[in-house]
Amino acid sequence: MEKNCLFCQIANGEKPTEILFENDTLVVFKDIHPAAPVHLLIVPKRHIRSINDLTESDRPILSELMMVARDMAGRQGLAESGYRLFVNVERGGGQVIFHLHLHLIGGWQK
Numbered sequence: 001m002e003k004n005c006l007f008c009q010i011a012n013g014e015k016p017t018e019i020l021f022e023n024d025t026l027v028v029f030k031d032i033h034p035a036a037p038v039h040l041l042i043v044p045k046r047h048i049r050s051i052n053d054l055t056e057s058d059r060p061i062l063s064e065l066m067m068v069a070r071d072m073a074g075r076q077g078l079a080e081s082g083y084r085l086f087v088n089v090e091r092g093g094g095q096v097i098f099h100l101h102l103h104l105i106g107g108w109q110k
């Protein structure tokens, strides 16, 4: 838990946010600046700054992020129409919040 980290605050329930899914490892909520009709963030509860800061012990977290993203896409009705999963890494890669998160976007008109 990083005191001034927005995503740590959300994961700890310190910042009122509509949580769409939660388990022991992660939380899922909507991006406040959606880039698509559906834009969810899948966020590990543990504070990991970026992909660059992952350690061996984080492997299960990464696996969980992907599996939950897949499930959330299904729940949002995107499994058939398709969607994108991506991670921005550091400023040059477009990362704005320095707490690792996986983007799920989709829901465009066909």
Ligand SMILES: [Zn+2]
Pocket: 001, 002, 005, 006, 007, 008, 009, 046, 047, 048, 098, 099
């Ligand atoms: Zn954090």
